[in-house]
Amino acid sequence: MTTFDLLLQQTINGLSLGAMYSLLALGFTLVYGILELINFSHFNVFMIGSFVSLFVLQSFGLSGQEVILTGVPLAGVLLVAFVVTMAFCGGLGVVVERVTLRPLRNVKGPAAMITSIGVSYILFNIILLTVGADSKNFPNPMPAIRWHIGEATLDFRVLLIWAIALLLMGTLYMFVQRSRIGKAMRATAQDAEAARMMGVEVDKVIMMAFFLGSALAGAGGLIFGLYYNFTSFIIGFTAGLRAFTAAVLGGIGNVPGAMVGGVLIGLIEAMGGQFIATAWTDVIIFSILVLVLVFKPAGLFGRIAPNKS
Amino acid sequence: MLTRREAVQLIAMTAAAVTLAGVAAQAADAAIKIGLDLSLTGADAESAARIRNGALMAFEELNARRELPGYTLEPLILDDGTATAGQYDPAQAATNARKMVSDKAVVAAIGPMMSGAGKAMAPILSQGNLATITPSSTNPDITSPKFAGEYRPAGKAIYFRTVTTDAFQGPNLANYFADKLKVQSVYVLDDSGAYGVGIADAFQKRAEEKGIKVLGRDRLDPKAADYTTILTKIKALNPDALYYGGVSQAGVKLAKQSYDVLPKVIKGGGDGMYSAEMLSAAGFPAADGWYATIASPHTTEDKVADAWVKQYQAKYGMAPSDYAITAYDAALVIADAVKRVIADGKDVNRDTVRDYIQTAKVNTLQGTVAFDANGDLRDRTISVFQIKKDPNYSADDMVHQYHYIGVAPQS
Numbered sequence: 001m002t003t004f005d006l007l008l009q010q011t012i013n014g015l016s017l018g019a020m021y022s023l024l025a026l027g028f029t030l031v032y033g034i035l036e037l038i039n040f041s042h043f044n045v046f047m048i049g050s051f052v053s054l055f056v057l058q059s060f061g062l063s064g065q066e067v068i069l070t071g072v073p074l075a076g077v078l079l080v081a082f083v084v085t086m087a088f089c090g091g092l093g094v095v096v097e098r099v100t101l102r103p104l105r106n107v108k109g110p111a112a113m114i115t116s117i118g119v120s121y122i123l124f125n126i127i128l129l130t131v132g133a134d135s136k137n138f139p140n141p142m143p144a145i146r147w148h149i150g151e152a153t154l155d156f157r158v159l160l161i162w163a164i165a166l167l168l169m170g171t172l173y174m175f176v177q178r179s180r181i182g183k184a185m186r187a188t189a190q191d192a193e194a195a196r197m198m199g200v201e202v203d204k205v206i207m208m209a210f211f212l213g214s215a216l217a218g219a220g221g222l223i224f225g226l227y228y229n230f231t232s233f234i235i236g237f238t239a240g241l242r243a244f245t246a247a248v249l250g251g252i253g254n255v256p257g258a259m260v261g262g263v264l265i266g267l268i269e270a271m272g273g274q275f276i277a278t279a280w281t282d283v284i285i286f287s288i289l290v291l292v293l294v295f296k297p298a299g300l301f302g303r304i305a306p307n308k309s
Numbered sequence: 310m311l312t313r314r315e316a317v318q319l320i321a322m323t324a325a326a327v328t329l330a331g332v333a334a335q336a337a338d339a340a341i342k343i344g345l346d347l348s349l350t351g352a353d354a355e356s357a358a359r360i361r362n363g364a365l366m367a368f369e370e371l372n373a374r375r376e377l378p379g380y381t382l383e384p385l386i387l388d389d390g391t392a393t394a395g396q397y398d399p400a401q402a403a404t405n406a407r408k409m410v411s412d413k414a415v416v417a418a419i420g421p422m423m424s425g426a427g428k429a430m431a432p433i434l435s436q437g438n439l440a441t442i443t444p445s446s447t448n449p450d451i452t453s454p455k456f457a458g459e460y461r462p463a464g465k466a467i468y469f470r471t472v473t474t475d476a477f478q479g480p481n482l483a484n485y486f487a488d489k490l491k492v493q494s495v496y497v498l499d500d501s502g503a504y505g506v507g508i509a510d511a512f513q514k515r516a517e518e519k520g521i522k523v524l525g526r527d528r529l530d531p532k533a534a535d536y537t538t539i540l541t542k543i544k545a546l547n548p549d550a551l552y553y554g555g556v557s558q559a560g561v562k563l564a565k566q567s568y569d570v571l572p573k574v575i576k577g578g579g580d581g582m583y584s585a586e587m588l589s590a591a592g593f594p595a596a597d598g599w600y601a602t603i604a605s606p607h608t609t610e611d612k613v614a615d616a617w618v619k620q621y622q623a624k625y626g627m628a629p630s631d632y633a634i635t636a637y638d639a640a641l642v643i644a645d646a647v648k649r650v651i652a653d654g655k656d657v658n659r660d661t662v663r664d665y666i667q668t669a670k671v672n673t674l675q676g677t678v679a680f681d682a683n684g685d686l687r688d689r690t691i692s693v694f695q696i697k698k699d700p701n702y703s704a705d706d707m708v709h710q711y712h713y714i715g716v717a718p719q720s
Contacts, residue, residue, distance in 0.1 A: 001545040009544075013537045064592060128392050133354040135561055135590040155569075228534055229565055230590060232352070234395035238532045273538030279501070279528035 009152040018266025019165035023220035024243030025258035027213030033189040033253035043240030044123035049221025050231040053085040062139040069141040086215035093214025127233040135232035138225035251302020344409035344418030348397040350390030352558035355585035363633030367640030402426035410437030424448030424504035431460040440663035444636035449474035466684040471635040472604035479511030481691040481717035487519035494522040500555025509554030531559040540570040550575040557586040564591035607692040628706040638673035691717040
C-alpha cells in the first residue's frame with residue numbers, strides 16, 4: 001500500500017466515524033444551546049436507537065449477515081428502519097425531558113445534569129436486563145459492493161452512511177435556519193426570557209430540541225449497527241463521550257460546529273491510530289481538545305455567550 | 310367415603326409430614342458452600358454460562374449420589390462482571406472474594422473465569438486461606454513464585470488451576486504458527502487486560518525466537534467500537550498473520566472488522582477467542598478461519614466424555630465448551646479433597662480443604678488432575694482449534710464449530 005492509498009483509506013475510515021460522531025454531537029449541542037444543560041442521557045438514547053433499529057430489521061426477517069437486499073426493497077427497509085428508530089428515539093427524548101428534566105428547569109446548579117446521568121444509567125440497565133448482556137449480531141442487508149481507488153477501498157455501505165448522515169444534517173440545518181420553530185429555537189437560545197416575552201412557547205421549543213437531538217441519536221445508532229454489524233448495551237459510553245468532545249471542540253451550542261467537530265474527531269482518531277498508536281487514541285483526542293480550548297475557549301466555532309441573567 | 314373436611318385434613322397432614330421429613334433430611338446434612346465466581350454479565354456472558362453449568366452439573370451429581378455422606382455441596386454463585394465495565398470488573402471480583410472469605414460456610418471456591426479478576430481476588434483469598442480452583446484463567450503471574458508477595462501474601466498456594474497457563478498457551482501457538490503454518494511475519498494486538506497483555510507478550514517473545522518477524526504491537530480499547538484504523542495500518546504492513554491476546558469484548562469486534570479489512574491474513578488468539586461469543590456475536594462468516602487455543606486437553610469430543618456431553622446438552626440446551634469440563638473437574642477435585650478430609654476424621658474447614666486440594670490426584674474427564682507447589686496444573690497440554698462452519702449443527706455449538714486440530718507443539 002502506498003502512503004497515499006493508506007492516507008486515503010484512513011480518511012475514509014475517519015469520515016465514517018465522523019459521520020456518527022456528528023449526528024450524536026448535534027443532540028448535545030441543540031440542548032446545550034437552549035438550556036445550557038449537558039444531557040448525559042443522550043449517550044444511551046443513541047444505544048437504544050441501535051436496539052430499536054435491530055428489532056425493526058429483525059421484524060423484516062433480517063438477521064445475521066445472510067440476507068442481502070438491493071434496489072427498492074433495500075431502500076424501503078432502510079427508510080422504515082430510519083423513520084421508526086428516529087420517531088421512537090425522538091419520543092424517548094421528549095419523555096425524558098418532560099418527566100425528569102422539566103421539573104428541575106429552574107433549579108440552579110448541577111441537579112439537572114446529575115439527573116441526566118441517572119436517566120442514562122436507567123436506560124442502560126433497562127436494556128441490560130431486558131435484552132441481555134451479550135453483544136448482538138446486527139444484520140447488514142446492504143450488498144458488498146466495493147470500489148477500489150489504488151489499494152484503498154470504499155464500500156457501498158460507507159457511501160450510503162455518509163449520504164444519509166449528510167442528508168439528515170443538512171435537513172436539520174435548514175430546519176433551524178429557515179422554519180418558524182427553528183427561528184424560535186434560535187431566539188430561545190439567545191435569550192429565553194426575551195423570546196418568551198415575544199410570544200415564543202419556550203416549553204415547546206425545548207421539547208423540539210430534545211426531539212430533534214434524540215431522533216438524530218437514533219439515526220446514529222442505526223448507522224452504528226449497519227457499519228459495525230453488532231450492538232451491545234455498552235456502546236453508548238465511548239461513542240457518546242467522543243461525540244460530546246466533538247460538540248465542545250466545534251463550540252457547544254453551535255450547530256455547524258458540532259458537525260465539523262464530529263468529523264474532526266473522527267479524522268483525529270483515524271490518523272492518531274495510524275501515526276501513533278490506537279492505545280493512545282483518547283490521549284490524542286483530549287490533548288487536541290485541551291489545546292484548542294486553551295487558545296479558543298469557546299471551541300472552534302463557538303462564541304462566548306453574552307451573560308444571561 | 311371421606312368428607313370434604315377430612316380430605317383436606319388428610320392432605321394437610323401428609324404435606325406437613327413430607328415437609329418435616331424433608332427438613333429432617335436436610336438437618337442431617339451439613340451444607341458446604343463452594344463459591345463460584347464467573348463473569349456472568351457483559352461480553353463473556355455466554356461462555357460464562359457454559360462454565361457455570363459445568364460446575365453446577367457436578368454439584369448436582371455429587372449431591373444426588375451422596376458422594377459426601379453427611380454433607381451437601383451448595384454453590385454460592387457470584388458475578389464479577391459489571392454493566393459499566395461491560396465485562397469482568399476487577400473491583401467487583403475483589404468484592405466477591407471478600408464476600409466468600411467472610412462467609413464461614415464457604416470452604417473452597419471455583420473461579421474466577423478471568424485472569425484480570427484473579428489478580429484482584431488472589432491476595433484476598435490468600436489472607437483468608439480460601440483455596441480456589443480456576444477452570445479458565447491462565448495468566449501465569451498469579452501463581453508464579455516471582456509474584457508470591459503480591460498474589461499470595463499469606464504464603465500458601467491458594468490459586469489452583471484445572472488449566473495450564475499462558476507461559477505455554479501463547480508460546481505454543483507461536484510454535485504452531487512458525488512450524489505448521491510457516492508464518493513469516495505477524496502483527497500482535499492485545500485488549501489491555503491482564504490476560505490479554507500477558508498472553509500477547511508471551512506469544513510475541515516466542516515468535517521472535519522462532520524467527521517470525523513481529524511487524525508491530527498495539528493495544529485495543531475494549532470499549533471502543535472502531536478498529537478499522539489499526540486494521541488499515543496493519544493491512545499496509547502486509548503481515549502473514551495477526552495474533553490477538555484478549556477476551557470477547559474487543560475480540561468479537563476485531564473478528565468482524567478484520568474479516569472486511571484483512572480477509573486473507575491468518576488470524577489467531579488464545580482461549581479468549583475460544584468462546585461462544587465468537588460464534589454468536591461475531592458470527593459467520595467473520596469468525597470463519599480463526600485459530601484459537603485452550604490451556605487444557607480437548608475433552609468434549611473424547612470418548613470418555615461422550616455420555617457427559619449428551620447429558621449436558623440435554624440438561625442445558627447448549628453444547629458445552631472444554632472449559633465447562635475443566636469447571637466440572639474442578640468441582641470433582643474439591644469434592645475429592647472434602648471426602649479425604651472426612652475419611653481422615655478431620656474437621657471440614659478452609660485450612661484442611663486447601664491442604665487436601667494441594668495433594669490432590671484425581672481422575673477426571675480431562676485426565677489426572679494434580680498440582681505443583683504453586684497450584685499450577687501438572688498437565689501442560691495446549692490444544693489448537695480452527696473455526697470452520699459446520700451447517701449441520703447450531704451456529705453457537707462450541708463442540709462442532711471449533712474444529713480440533715491437535716496439541717500445539719511445546720517447542
